[in-house]
Amino acid sequence: MVKKKHMSNILIALLAILVLVFLYLPIVIVIVYAFNADTVNCFPMNGFSLKWFQVMAENKDLILALEHSLIIAVVSTLIACILGVPGAYAMYCYNFPGKELLNRIVMLPLILPGILTGIAMLTFFKALGVTQGMTAVILGHSTFLIATVLPQVYARLRRMDHNIIEAAQDLGATGFQTFVHIILPNVKTAIISSALLSFTLSMDEIPVTYFLNGVFSTLPIQIWGMTRNGITPEVNAISSIIFAVSLVAILISNMLNKED
Amino acid sequence: MEKTLIQLEHIHKSYGKQTIIEDLSLEVRDGEFLTLLGPSGCGKTTLLRMINGFETPDKGEVLLDGVNQVAIQPNKREVNTVFQSYALFPHLTVRENIEFSLKMKKVDKNEIKERVDEVLELTNLEALASRKPGKLSGGQQQRVAIARSLVNKPKVLLLDEPLGALDLKLRKQMQIELKKMQRRLGITYVYVTHDQEEALTISDRIVVLNKGNIEQIGEPFEIYHSPKTEFVASFLGESNFFEGKYENGVFHYGDAKIPVEANGTKDANLLSVRPEYININLGKTEENALEAMVTEVTYLGQTNRIELKLKDGKKVYALSEIEELEKGKKVFLTFHSKECTLLKKQEQ
Structure with a gap:
């Protein structure tokens, strides 16, 4: 019996390793090729080189796209937090009809296919008179990033002891003081972790951006354009960097979520 | 010196169709330890929450030192509350928890330090000042909750079942500590509990509540020995009830004359x-x-609890140290005539 159990454990472990390999091997290959000395992606490699990182750094269009992406990611994450955190607090504090429905609807932009959200926003923004461009992309990203901030912060608020809000007021704090001194510190990690997640989501967003960007390019769109004529090693280089940054952001986000 | 500090006047409160409190009036004297005692759902916590402002009466007035409080927000009232769950701020240390109210009121820094040190000493928390609440035991958290309120020098300290989460031994110890502290500070305490033993131990006066009505107000001895209603007699301690008729010093129970x-x-x-x-x-x-x-026969340590059956089948409980009592033995009961209480039967 003991031996049997041992065997099944090994089988499960093997299966898990296979799944992980299936998921991550492509990324590993991209990273390996990023250091390839050759111009063509082939194995075995002809040597180790950092030259593709240099080529990448000298590609002005790529760097400009990266700048755009950074601005969009930072600004839309900020907007999502500024709207999402008080929104979550309001949902926590007040009972109103349709509250549970709202909690789900807020998630919709994350669940809906990006192409649908993109078309919808394009039509809507056109009707409003917002032209395609940076502002439209930022607005578009903010809407679906609220979907990552609000539910996470709301979930954290619900795990908090509700009595501490009354205790703060009982001890003389105004509503605003309570929010700043009691609520924010207690949901701080949820805010940071959802902001990091928002940032990564915005950085690699294509469908919504594609409908709203107009003439300027963001990093993922630029890369996508570059690969239409075959994958060049500099794409591997920038992909490796994006992967590394995303990995760090997600790890931090995870760590903060585990805390308390 | 028997000044009235809090007056509740003709309070009404209902949630939807359910009436919680109907026309209740109550006075709390300055400096006393008053306990609101009753089973869950009797409205005792609701009353407390009207004093600290988290509930508003539908009708009636709440006066503190003669000033109507109903329109005053909880953060502006000169009362503080020790919550049942303590509700300490988990992200702040013990010292920061205690400082909180003074900081919110923008009290001078030196004065904050002075007052916090004083309260830390009073509650024996000096050694724990830099710890977070999560690293404290239940009893220690309890003391922080009290210290955090006392630092404000409130006119009234409201305590909502503050010992409910503690084990029996610690609860007994804290009861004595609470009482001692209250005597020393002279602050008025309004204490909510459903534990009748606790109420008898710590209170100057007890208000027994049932279904939103005051059944009796009095000192612990009076409440226990001269209950005014059937509810009070049965809720505080144990009692045997006999239905019958009273005439000229004799209570007629069936054929028996007591x-x-x-x-x-x-x-x-x-x-x-x-x-x-x-x-x-x-x-x-x-x-x-x-x-x-x-x-x-149940052995209780100091004495035995005897369950008896009268000839008409009625069950009676008594305490006795007589050793010969055993199941099936025939005995005769007499009552201390001075300690019997005459009551009117209540509609249930």
């Missing part, structure tokens, strides 16, 4: 006798003694 030295209402139809005031006799010493049979 002598009673009037304590309570004259037109009584109910007699309440606490188990400790029932004598168990092995022989028929008195003409009026009730014949009974022992049905159960």
Whole structure:
């Protein structure tokens, strides 16, 4: 019996390793090729080189796209937090009809296919008179990033002891003081972790951006354009960097979520 | 010196169709330890929350030092609350928790330090000042909650079942500590509990509540020994109830005549006798003694709790140290005539 159990454990472990390999091997290959000395992606490699990182750094269009992406990611994450955190607090504090429905609807932009959200926003923004461009992309990203901030912060608020809000007021704090001194510190990690997640989501967003960007390019769109004529090693280089940054952001986000 | 500090006047409160409190008036004296005692759902916590401002009465007034509080927000009232769950701020240390209210009121830094140090000493928390609440035991958290309120020098300290989460031994210890602290500070305490023993131990006066009505207000001794209603007699301690009729010093229960030295209402139809005031006799010493049979003996340590059955089948409980009592034994019961209480039967 003991031996049997041992065997099944090994089988499960093997299966898990296979799944992980299936998921991550492509990324590993991209990273390996990023250091390839050759111009063509082939194995075995002809040597180790950092030259593709240099080529990448000298590609002005790529760097400009990266700048755009950074601005969009930072600004839309900020907007999502500024709207999402008080929104979550309001949902926590007040009972109103349709509250549970709202909690789900807020998630919709994350669940809906990006192409649908993109078309919808394009039509809507056109009707409003917002032209395609940076502002439209930022607005578009903010809407679906609220979907990552609000539910996470709301979930954290619900795990908090509700009595501490009354205790703060009982001890003389105004509503605003309570929010700043009691609520924010207690949901701080949820805010940071959802902001990091928002940032990564915005950085690699294509469908919504594609409908709203107009003439300027963001990093993922630029890369996508570059690969239409075959994958060049500099794409591997920038992909490796994006992967590394995303990995760090997600790890931090995870760590903060585990805390308390 | 018996100044009235809090006045609740003709309070009404209902949630939807359910009436919680109907026309309740109550006065709290300055410096006293007043306990609101009652089973869950009797409205005691609701009353407390009207004093700290988290509930508003539908009708009626809440006066603190003569000033109507109803329109005043909780953060502007000169009362502080110790919550049942303590509600300490988990992200702040003990010292920061205590400082909180003074910081919110923008009190001068030196004064904050002075007052916090004073309260830390009073509650024996100096050694724990830099710890977070999560690293404290239940009793220590309790003390922080009290310190955090006291630092404000409130006119009234409201305590909502503050000892509910502690184990029995610690609870007894904290009861004494609370009482001592209250005496020393002279602050008025309004204390909510459903634990009758606790209420008897710590209170100057007890308000017994049932279904949003005041059943009786009085000192612990008075409440225990001269309950005014059937509810009070049964809620505080244990009591035996006999239905019958009272006439000229005698309570008629069936054929039995029980002598009673009037304590309570004259037109009584109910007699309440606490188990400790029932004598168990092995022989028929008195003409009026009730014949009974022992049905159960429970050892309580200092004494035995005896369950008896009268001839008409009624169950009676008594306390006795007599060793010969055993199941099935025939005995005779007499009551301490001075300790019997005459009552009117209440509609349930």
